[in-house]
Amino acid sequence: MLITRAPAKINLTLHITGRRTDGYHALESLVVFTGAGDTLSLAPGPVLSLDISGPTAPAAGDGDDNLVLRASRDLADRIKGLTLGAFRLEKRLPVAAGIGGGSSDAAAALRLLAQANGLAPEDARLYEAARATGADVPVCLAGRARMMRGAGESLGPLLRLPVLPAVLINPGVPVETRLIFQKLGLQPGQNVESPQHPDIGSGAPPVEFLADVAKGRNDLEDAACLQAPVIVDVLAVLRGARGCRLARMSGSGATCFAIFSTPRAAATAARAIRLQRPEWWVKTAALR
Ligand SMILES: C[C@](O)(CO)[C@H](O)COP(=O)(O)OP(=O)(O)OC[C@H]1O[C@@H](n2ccc(N)nc2=O)[C@H](O)[C@@H]1O
Numbered sequence: 001m002l003i004t005r006a007p008a009k010i011n012l013t014l015h016i017t018g019r020r021t022d023g024y025h026a027l028e029s030l031v032v033f034t035g036a037g038d039t040l041s042l043a044p045g046p047v048l049s050l051d052i053s054g055p056t057a058p059a060a061g062d063g064d065d066n067l068v069l070r071a072s073r074d075l076a077d078r079i080k081g082l083t084l085g086a087f088r089l090e091k092r093l094p095v096a097a098g099i100g101g102g103s104s105d106a107a108a109a110l111r112l113l114a115q116a117n118g119l120a121p122e123d124a125r126l127y128e129a130a131r132a133t134g135a136d137v138p139v140c141l142a143g144r145a146r147m148m149r150g151a152g153e154s155l156g157p158l159l160r161l162p163v164l165p166a167v168l169i170n171p172g173v174p175v176e177t178r179l180i181f182q183k184l185g186l187q188p189g190q191n192v193e194s195p196q197h198p199d200i201g202s203g204a205p206p207v208e209f210l211a212d213v214a215k216g217r218n219d220l221e222d223a224a225c226l227q228a229p230v231i232v233d234v235l236a237v238l239r240g241a242r243g244c245r246l247a248r249m250s251g252s253g254a255t256c257f258a259i260f261s262t263p264r265a266a267a268t269a270a271r272a273i274r275l276q277r278p279e280w281w282v283k284t285a286a287l288r
C-alpha cells in the first residue's frame with residue numbers, strides 16, 4: 001500500500017494579467033502549501049477504483065468525474081500498460097474552496113502512480129497529465145513553494161521561503177472557480193494594466209518577505225466577495241484578529257488566510273475565532 005498527503009494550496013498572491021485567446025486567464029501567483037490536508041493511498045493493481053471517506057467526502061463526489069480518477073485515466077492514456085489500482089481518499093479539505101483540494105488529490109494520485117510504476121518524479125508525462133487535468137494540478141505535483149504563471153502551467157524554480165504561521169478560514173459557501181473568472185469580464189486577448197508582481201526570491205528574511213507579499217494582491221477577491229459576501233466578513237474577522245500581519249483570499253475563494261508572527265499567536269487567534277463563528281472551518285497551518 002502506497003500513501004501520500006494532498007496538502008492545501010494557498011495563493012499568497014494572485015495577479016491576473018489578462019485573458020488569453022484560448023479563454024483561460026493569464027496569471028502570476030506565489031503558491032505555498034500547508035502541511036495537512038487530504039490523504040490518498042493506492043493498492044496497486046490492474047483495475048482503477050476510488051473509495052472516499054472523511055468529513056468532506058460527500059461534497060467531493062466519488063463518480064468518474066473525481067479528479068483522482070480523471071488524472072489517473074489521463075496518465076493511463078499516455079503510458080501503455082500502466083499499473084493502476086484501488087485508491088482510498090480521506091477527504092478533509094473543504095470542496096470548491098480556493099485551496100485546490102481536488103487539484104492536490106489529482107497530483108497525489110499521479111505521484112502514487114509514478115511510485116507504483118517506477119516513473120521518475122520529473123517524467124514529463126506526469127506533468128502533461130497534470131496539465132490536462134486542471135490549471136492548478138501542475139503546481140500541486142511537487143507541492144512546494146514557487147511562482148506559477150501562464151494559466152498555471154508555467155512553474156518557476158522551487159523557493160526557500162520563511163515558514164509562515166497562519167490561520168485559514170472557510171465559511172462553508174462553495175465558490176465555482178469558472179464563475180469568478182467570468183465575473184472579471186475580460187475578453188479573450190485582452191490584457192490588464194496593473195502594478196507588477198513583487199519580485200520574490202529564496203532566502204529573504206521573514207519581515208522583508210512578508211512586506212513583498214503585502215505589496216501583491218488577489219485580483220479575484222472583489223469578484224468572489226460579490227458572489228459570496230460572507231468573504232468580506234471572513235477578511236474582517238481575520239484582519240481584526242490580534243497579531244494578524246496580513247490577510248487575503250486564496251484562489252477563487254472562499255477560503256481566506258491570515259499570517260501571524262508565531263504559531264502561538266495563530267493558535268490563539270484560531271481559538272477566539274472558533275468561539276465567535278463556530279459554523280466556520282477554522283484551521284491553523286504552517287505555510288511553506
Ligand atoms: C484560481 C486558481 O485556483 C489559482 O491557483 C486556478 O487558476 C484555478 O485552477 P483550477 O481550479 O485547477 O482550474 P480549472 O479546473 O483548470 O478551470 C476551471 C475554470 O476556471 C477558469 N480558469 C482557470 C484557470 C485560469 N488560469 N483561467 C481560467 O479562466 C476556466 O473558466 C476554467 O474552465
Ligand SMILES: Nc1ncnc2c1ncn2[C@@H]1O[C@H](COP(=O)(O)OP(=O)(O)OP(=O)(O)O)[C@@H](O)[C@H]1O
Nearest residue numbers: 060066067095096097098099100101102105136251
Ligand atoms: N477529489 C476531489 N476533491 C474535491 N473536489 C473534487 C474532487 N474531484 C472532483 N472535484 C470537483 O471539483 C470541483 C472543485 O473542487 P476543489 O475543491 O478542487 O476546488 P477549489 O479548492 O476551488 O480548487 P482551485 O483552488 O484549484 O480552484 C468541485 O466541484 C468538486 O465537486
